[in-house]
Amino acid sequence: MEPVSDKGLSTRILALFIFTTSVLIFQGVYNIFSLDGVNNSITKVYDSVSQVSIVSSEISLPISELRQLSMGLVLAPNDALREELKVNVNQLQKKTDLQLRDGAGVVFASAEASRLYGNILSAWKGYSLAVDVTKAYVNEGVRIAAFISVTAHEKKMYDRVTLAVGAYNAYQVKISTETFKAAQENARLAFWAVVITTVVEVLILKAILAYVINLVRKYVAERRKHAEEVKSKRQVMEESIRLKKSLRERVEADEKLRHLRNYLSNIINSMPSVLIGVDLEGNVTQWNSGAVEETGISAEEALGQPLSKPFPRLSDEMQRVRDAIDSRQKQVVPQQQYEQNGVTRLSEMTIYPLATNGVEGAVIRLDDITEKNANELVLRRAQKMEAIGQLTGGIAHDFNNILGIVIGNLELLKLSIHENEKAQERIDSALKGAERGADITRKLLQFSRHKVKESEPVDINTILEGMDELVAKSLTVSIEVNTDLTEGVWPVNIDAGDFEDSILNLSLNAKDAMPDGGCLNIETSNKVLDQSYVSCNPGSKTGEYVMVSVGDSGIGMNDETKNSVFEPFFSTKKLGRGTGLGLSMVYSFVERSGGHINIYSEVGKGTTFNIFLPRAVVETPNVTSPKNSSSEMPGGTETILVVDDEDALLDIAKDYLNYLGYTVVTASNAEQAVKILEETDSIDMVFSDIIMPGDMDGYSLAGYIHEKYPEYKILLASGFAKKGGELIAGTNDYLTKLAEGRLHKPYNQAELAIAVRRVLDDDV
Ligand SMILES: Nc1ncnc2c1ncn2[C@@H]1O[C@H](COP(=O)(O)OP(=O)(O)OP(=O)(O)O)[C@@H](O)[C@H]1O
Ligand SMILES: [Mg+2]
Incomplete structure (x- = not known):
């Protein structure tokens, strides 16, 4: 069955009501007609019976009374009685006659009844006449025989009336009997009609009731089902809302957690330190970007590995990690020396024990303190x-x-x-x-001396030109002096006497470093020190300087000596030969002048002292050197292999060149550079430091490259003065040319840009 809607149900019930009402109306109408028929029949019977009674009371009774009176008249013993009886007979005769002629108000139901009533009237007339005869005979005193005949006649007439009345009554009885029977039949039919229609009605009602009950039951069932469906839909909806809500909450919580994790990981990664988390077994649980930078191994590769695998240098430290965990005390290793790309570096290590949420382990913090130191x-x-x-x-x-x-x-x-x-x-x-x-x-x-003497802007080149003789005198004949003074060096605010003393001290030291003769190079140039330089050279400041280089091809210095040369009374010379105050004076002069000094030295190869004296502010202060103007720096898209043993310088060169548009590949020594050259064929130029540890220095590398890959361009860089380079290069023309064109360290971005472009654009 189709589902029943509220409207559908009421329409069906209305239709059933109309149908049932129609059946009842039909039955009622039918019953009214049936009862009317019965009523008519009863009226008819009543009419017939009342006719019979009227005829009996108004005809039969007066006639029989009249008969008795007439009989009394006949038999009356005296005239008085006779006369009295006669009066009575006349009255009764008159009354009966009147009543009969009126027809007693009878309405005849049929012609037969009228005819039979007519018979009664005519019989009455005959009898009334016979009575009149009887009356007459009584008066005249007729003989008995005649009188008997008269009375016999009267009796005959009387019988005729009685017969007519009987016939009439019989007819009326017959009519009423028939009518009654018909009425009975009608009543019976009406009864059956009522019975049948009632039964039919009951059946119809029952069927309707059953139908309606069924309908209502189905309707109720459907309503219930619908309600249950609605309920279950609502439940499903509520459940889905609840799920959505909890999902949203979960997503929000996840998002917050992710955010927090990112935030923490950003904090951890933004730390300059190497931060490594390890569990009790020594497996890596945390690996920050410092660790990635230090080892070159990504966090994905390192996580879950035993610490010694991604960080072999720390394999000996596991005992300390365990100590930290066991004692719940942090372990500090203040200074550790290690070799990295041939350079000695210093690091500080702290191990923090960790116990969070039942997870035990430690965090290892490593700080490179080389620069700090x-x-x-x-x-x-x-x-x-x-x-x-x-x-x-x-x-x-x-x-x-x-x-x-x-x-x-x-x-x-x-x-x-x-x-x-x-x-x-x-x-x-x-x-x-x-x-x-x-x-x-x-x-x-x-x-x-602390204070700067009264000083005026001076031209360094002029002072140096005037010192030629003095310098030559301080040296031996086996030492060749080369001066390369760049024209147009900026003026500087210094004490000229102190400057001369400093140059003299450096020359004397150079002489002592070259007992068998050699080369002394004195050069000047303008230099702009940038942030990259400053971050690699503690104590220096960015700005414009005039650089004075004094270099020799002497015995050089080891790191220990290099670190102590400026200390007063530090000397490696024999007692009485040196006071150890020469370089202290130079240092003091440079400091007083607001400048900076650095040393490039390699044992057995020579030493160069670079003195940076700040540009004097004259008339047009703060005029930026055109060399430093990045907008004028030439760039390119070539691929350059940079070779330098100093990581910091390698990074700076890479940054400079990347900024200029070049693609950069780096190598920490000549051997590595050779390997890269063998594997790659996209290199356009090699930019290499000259002095590098190992068997191959910059010149050997350049010679090898020139022979194997003659099309590759080469640029060399060195902290040593140029002429010294020439000596090292020997007699090879190509290398001599490279030495001539090499870039002097420290170089800034503009100098590098110009030198690189020059070499790349050079046809030879
Ligand atoms: N050009 C150089 N090459 C190699 N070592 C050098 C050079 N210049 C200085 N030194 C080292 O630095 C030390 C200190 O030099 P410094 O000039 O201060 O003192 P000194 O030369 O020993 O004595 P003084 O200069 O007082 O006579 C020297 O003893 C030497 O070991
Ligand atoms: Mg000295």
Whole structure:
């Protein structure tokens, strides 16, 4: 069955109601007609019966009374009675006659009844006449025989009336019997009609009721089903809303968690330190970008691995990690030395025990403190210089005076005893010693001087040109002096005398470093020190400088010596040969001038001191060097292989070149560079440092490349002065050319850009 809607149900029930009502109306109408028929029949029967009674009461009774009266008349013994009876007979005769003629108000139902009633009337008339005869006979005193005949006639007439009445009544009885039967039949039919229609009605009603009940039941069932469906739909909906809500909450929580994780991971990754998480078994659980940078191994590769695999250097530290976990105390290893690409670096390690949510392990923090250490060294040196300067300054001043007195008195003494040669010799010897002492005190005073003397902007080149002779005198003949003074160097604000002393000190040191002769190179150029340089050279500041390089091809220095050369009284020379104050003076001068000094030195190859003196502010201050203007820097898209043993310099070169548009490949030494060249054929140019540890230096690498890949362009760089390079290059023309065109370290971006473009565009 189709589902029943509210409207459908009411329409069906209305249709059934109309149908049932129609059946009832039909039955009612039918019953009314049936009952009317019965009613008609009963009326008819009533009419017939009332006719019979009327005829009986108005005809039969008066006639029989009249008969008795007439009989009494006949039999009356006297006339008086006779007369009285006659009056009664007349009255009754008249009354009956009147009643009969009126027809007693009877309405005849049929012609037969009317006819039969007519018979009664005519019989009455005959009988009334016979009574009249009887009356007449009684008066005249008729004989008995005649009288009997008369009465017999009367009786005959009377019987005729009785017969007519009987016939009429019989007819009426017959009619009423028939009518009653018909009425009975009608009533029976009506009864059956009622019975049948009632039964039919009951059946119809029952069927309708059953139908309606069925319909209502189905309707109710459907409503219930619908309600259940609605309920279950609502439940499903509620469930889905609840699920959606919890899903949303989950997504939000996940999002927050992800955000937090990213945030924490950003914090961890933004730390300059290497941060490595390990579990109790020593497997890596956390690997930050510092660790990736340090090892070159990604977090995906490192996570889950035993620490020694991605970070072999830390394999010996597992015991310390376990100690930290067991003791729940952090373990600090203040300074550890390790070799990286042939360079000694310093690191500090701290191990923090971890116990979070039942997960035990540790976090290892590694900090590269090489730069920090260097900065501290610079700071310590400055402080030391300051302290020693103050101390020696005071003493030197007093000593100078004392020596002045000693020397003065010795000279006076010498004049007074000029005849005593022996005494003269002793005085000379004493004077020599005193003068040496005076020389030291002079140096000490120079070193300890704080204030810059009144100074004016000077041209470095002019001073150096004037020093030619002085320098030459300080050296031996086996040393060749080369000066390369760049035209147009900026003026600098320095004390010219102090500068001359410094150059002299450096020349003397160079002489001592080249006992078998060699080359001394003095160069000047304008330099712009940028942030990259400053971050690699503690103690320096960005800005415009004039660089004065003094380089030799001498014995060079090891790292230890290099780190101590500026300390007062540090000397490697034999006792009496060196005071160890020369470089302290130079340092002090440079500091006083607001400049900076650095050393390039390689044992057995030579040493170059680069002094940076700040550009003097004259008239047009802060005019940026055109060389430094990045908008004018030439760039390119070629691929350049950069080779340098200093990681920091490698990074700087890479950044500079990438910025200029070049693709950069890097190598930490010549051997690595050779390997890269064998594997790649997309290199356009090799830019290499000259002095590198290992069997191959920059020149050997350049020679190898020129032979194997003649089409490759080469640019060399070195902290050493140019002429020294020429010597190292030997007699090879190509290498000599490279040495001529090499880039002087430190170089800034503009210098690198110009040099690279020049080499790339050079046809040869
Ligand atoms: N050009 C150089 N090559 C190699 N080593 C050098 C050079 N210049 C300086 N040194 C080293 O630095 C040390 C300190 O030099 P510094 O000039 O301060 O003192 P000195 O030369 O020993 O004595 P002084 O200069 O006072 O006579 C030297 O003893 C030497 O070991
Ligand atoms: Mg010296």
